[in-house]
Amino acid sequence: MNLSEHTSILAWMTEPDALLAEIERLLDGSEGDDDPELLARTLTDGYARALRLEAERSRLQKRIGQLTATLGRDDPATAVGELAALDERIREHDGALTSLRAKLELLRVRHSLAVRAPAG
Numbered sequence: 001m002n003l004s005e006h007t008s009i010l011a012w013m014t015e016p017d018a019l020l021a022e023i024e025r026l027l028d029g030s031e032g033d034d035d036p037e038l039l040a041r042t043l044t045d046g047y048a049r050a051l052r053l054e055a056e057r058s059r060l061q062k063r064i065g066q067l068t069a070t071l072g073r074d075d076p077a078t079a080v081g082e083l084a085a086l087d088e089r090i091r092e093h094d095g096a097l098t099s100l101r102a103k104l105e106l107l108r109v110r111h112s113l114a115v116r117a118p119a120g
Contacts (some may be wrong), residue, residue: 023103046104057093076089
């Protein structure tokens with residue numbers, strides 16, 4: 001993954017996020033007004049986001065493995081600095097993923113209730 005892809009992923013983690021705002025808006029709304037189709041689309045988008053975070057985390061872990069394998073051959077100061085940066089990014093991804101999963105679980109429950117609600 002190149003620098004611009006990393007920057008892109010970090011941007012939606014730190015800037016106001018339309019998907020997270022939509023999830024919050026739906027969770028803050030009245031259960032009786034839930035639109036099952038909108039909830040389902042938002043859940044799908046959220047699950048896709050979670051998969052991207054997990055894939056990025058795997059890439060970061062792979063890079064850590066590559067760095068540790070070359071610690072004796074490359075400049076240790078450079079490797080240690082990059083390892084620290086990678087560790088920080090993994091922590092950020094873990095926090096974002098944990099938060100996203102918790103919100104998606106709440107949204108999934110809302111979707112289940114909306115689907116079961118009598119049409120009215």
